[in-house]
Amino acid sequence: MRRYGWSGRGSAGLAVSALLAVTTLATVETAMAQSETAPVVTPSVQVTSEMRPGRGFTNSQILIHPEDPNIMVIAHADFTIATCLIHVSRDAGRTWTQAPANPVPPEFEACTRPAFGAFMDAAFGPDGTLYFASTGAETATNRGPTTGYLARTRNLGGTWDFAVVAEPEKRDFTLYDGSTVETTERFNYARVATHPTDPKRVAVGFRVEAAESLTPAPPVRSVVSVSTDGGASFAKPIDTIDPSLPLPDLPGADAPALAFDKDGAVYAFTKERPRPRAMTQASLPSQPDFPKPLGEPAQCQPASANPAAPELLPNPTEPPPAANEPGAGARLVMSKSTDDGKTWQASVVDDGGLACIPCLTIPEVAINAETGDIHLAFELSQSPLPNPRDNRDIYTMTSTDGGATWSERLKINDDDDPDREPNYDQFIAGISVAPNGRVDLAWYDMRTDAFFNGNGNGTTDRENQTCWDVYSASSSDGGKTFGENVRVSDRTMNQNSGFALNPAYDLRAPIGVASTDDKTFVVWPDSRNGTFNLPTEDTYLATVLRASEDDAAVDTTSLLLGAAAALAVAGLVVLIVVAVSRRKKASSAPS
Secondary structure (H helix, E strand, C coil): CCCCCCCHHHHHHHHHHHHHHHHHHHHHHHHHHHHHHCCEECCCEECCCCCCCCCEEEEEEEEECCCCCCCEEEEEEEHHHCEEEEEEECCCCCCCEECCCCCCCCCCCEECCCCCCCCCEEEECCCCCEEEEEEEECCCCCCCCCEEEEEEECCCCCCCEEEEEECCCEEEEECCCCCEEEEEEEEEEEEEEECCCCCCCEEEEEEEEECCCCCCCCCCEEEEEEECCCCCCCCCCEECCCCCCCCCCCCEECCCEEEECCCCCEEEEEEEECCCCCEECCCCCCCCCCCCCCCCCCCCCCHHHCCCCCEECCCCCCCCCCCCCCCCCCCEEEEEECCCCCCCEEEEEECCCECCCCCCCCCEEEECCCCCCEEEEEEEECCCCCCCCCCEEEEEEEECCCCCCCCCCEECCCCCCCCCCCCCCEEEEEEEECCCCCEEEEEEECCCHHHHCCCCCCCCCHHHCCEEEEEEEEECCCCCCCCCCEECCCCCEEHHHCCCCCCCCCCCCCCEEEECCCEEEEEEEECCCCCCCCCCEEEEEEEEECCCHHHHHHHHHHHHHHHHHHHHHHHHHHHHHHHHHHHHHHHHCCC
């Protein structure tokens, strides 16, 4: 009787099976590693449902309830009717409804808005109270005195309570030459911050200026008041810059971006405001009128279609200040209070970069609630004085010691094009820190303008850009490095079809960003439903999906083990088939 062992073909089959198992495991591992680092962006969703033509939703901020992540709030304003409002989601952002009551005191007709910047702000307290800060006026067209107020709700906008934070007074304003002028105050650009664990502490800040149109105009300053009774009452707001940086050292300071750290210190970050210089405003047509193609790219038009931008001319009596001199508009300033806003100590965080001189481009701040690390996001221009309006980029800086020292500036946008001079513009970034420490940024970005206007005039200065998107980037190492830029918006907007980036309106405010461990929620004013003849903006939302490290580790391990088990079974099947085949051949062979 012949005895049959393993043949060469059977051994080869087993080897192939083993090789297949190893190769497949490696492929799965590689695919999983790639999926961990590649975020997925959901399609953009329209949050606002108002159908009134010419509506202008702007300054959108998104918040996550501290006790229930399924509850989210978007706070924003409708520019064209001068009111503020909130939308609420109870299913983690899938659907939205407008709250029944608006956060505007009944004595005011308008939640006032200047023509640029974050003029309202909102934040959740640790106990779930929602705070909304803004300024009120008796009429929608008011350019006189305004009152700073704080609205608060415990039922997500069903009802609101109101407190006056800054009552306008007639007082002496000090001019740049040291003389004074008596006029009434006007409060603008409200900001709010809440303590991470103490529901009684709320900080509200404003930029204060003269209510009258004076020549020369008095310098603007940052003021803040801290409530220790949950926003029910406030002391008179205090200048966060004086006496550390008096008027001769820092002529003007824009609106304060506010934050509390875990130990209760309050931080206010602002940009130096330059001395006034001569400006000429080119005539701005109401809206250009020519064919408007539908669909992508959202009515983007050639560069020649843009309204002319303001032109800043050198001061006729003296040369403009150099980059680091007072009045250049270059320095970023931090003010810190450890006694609930009674006293402030101001210091310069960064003085080496330029920002758009006639623009309000304050830094945005987010603090890691666990570590206390402070993260700043801001824009700087790469174009020289006297008119640094062009080639603006997004930067971050981080402090791990309560603002005593800061990291070097880190550029976030990765759009450099050697064929463009100046390069594309990026505008006011929003910033958020996830519970796991991931730092998320999002901003307005003009880089896609080159796709639609690629043959233009070879430049991407402010006057010759029309198309924009929202982009985002994140850091998983505490702000030391950031990943590649991700396009968040799924439709390219034309600045002349809306209000936010339209040179005729310029209602830019920080992009709204809120973070969980596995998601980044981004909201913005979106002009896809607008036209040149009837600018319109709605609030839109997109979600950047991210696998958390724990989930990714579990998923990777499960897939690898599953793949290994499956391949092991497949290998065993090969062995069984070979064995059965050999036995059949053996039984049929002659003895």
